[in-house]
Amino acid sequence: MNSVNYADRICIEIKKKRSHAVIGLDPIIERIPTFILKDAEQNFGKCDAGAAAAFIAFNQLIIDAVESYVAIVKPQLAYYEVYGAAGIDAYWKTVEYAQKKGLLVIADAKRGDIDSTASAYARSFFGDTFNEWQTHKKVDSLTINPYLGSDSLEPFVEQAISKQTGLFILVKTSNPSSGDLQDVVTNTGTIAEQVAQLVHNYALRDIGKSGYSSIGAVVGATYPEEQQVFREAMPYSLFLVPGYGTQGAKGKDITNAFNEDGFGALISASRSIIFAYEKDKSETFEQVQLSIINAVNMMNADINTALKDVGKLNW
Template identity: 40%
Template structure:
């Protein structure tokens, strides 16, 4: 799957991923009203609104981008009905040949971590049959529990040719509370980064590993160091746009080959119609606003990479 991600990045010249993190207040009124008319102001109505909103955005951007990253929390908050919308979204993106990164940030130990790995990336055995539960291509994973939490994901990745992105240095303001604490003079995120590099050795594609890392766009200096610590890890970079990261801050997340990173924007793309910059599209043409925002993001990042 890392090979597919790379080939799609090369084809689109867009090392970007669109975060499908719907909030009801991003969703234009016409979509909400239609869904509520059909299913009432219910969890099912909310799930339907999210799904229709996602679908229209995907239809308008899928040809420009290699990958999407649905954030499962935004679906899980609506219970089962929200997760049905998540699953529909994953399936539809795969139909459109997009690489799907499930931003699930799961992490547990032993058989429990294996269950998450199977549910999101693999297949579960039921009697004599096997079934995929959510079937994303990549999943994000939390490293706090150590190798016991990561290894079961790696086992499934090897079997299914899928991948993970391990949280290393997250984009939020308080990420330093634990991640920046010094251990033998070096921050915890560097130690985690070294583990990511070691875990990744076990399952390599041609040039990059199936085991990637999450490093926030909001920490470019740390990204520069982590790039060197994990030379063969793809870095998933959240925090572009709405959280403050800009194209020029991101060049050091990439290797010399122009690869090695994929930059996420969520709100900046899916709620573009709410920004002054894209207001001319209006609420009805929200998905065209998203397309324009994708084009601008590609130009920003591609431009920064060419000028480095």
């Protein structure tokens, strides 16, 4: 048992903020508020650098708005990679800014590859302890894809544990076609159930004082019944639960992802929070922030009420 592992840090921050929410920082250039876009265009032009500047400004606005109400943010790499090197730079600047504000960062990159490449992926997100050439900050945890099997997961698990960071391994994803492969039945259960068994075995290697492990799983909010099955299969793992909001899930759909202690699930929403200003028709910096704060507060209240209704609210 570690002193304070990644899961312990998560549990401490969740209790402090009284929030199980994760805010996805998934910027889309066409949906960034006009006052930010105008500024970026004036300073850099309509180009990769301009988009990157707009992303940084928008993310800082969001982080400043949500920092008191949530513990975790989850920037998804793809949105930043669209803008090349400038986009990647915006990604790491966002990570640094969020961490400076005391937020934990899940890098949503869904990496996975043969062992040597997996090791390089892990070093790129968790920091490289072998040389002094790396200057960007490490993230607190990373999403990974288990499709290549256990030897591809091992380097991530080993580095996550030794560097006191965390992993969320895709088990049952939120998208409509997730069953195409994940629900295929083999003679030892579904593919997703086999992945869950792998995750559970890894989780046992690093259980913290909170009773949770640094090795977690992704289980979609859009499959409430499966959450129950996977909760039993991986009792020590934190679940990253995407699909709340825009993909249709609500508070009542995610209670099975929690343990009886009222912990164990991180409910993630991106578009429904960061673009909440659109339906409010907010135009100024303050109005956009207020729309985001209102959306986050509604999400927190919805989750906490749902947990209370099933006797799982623990504060």
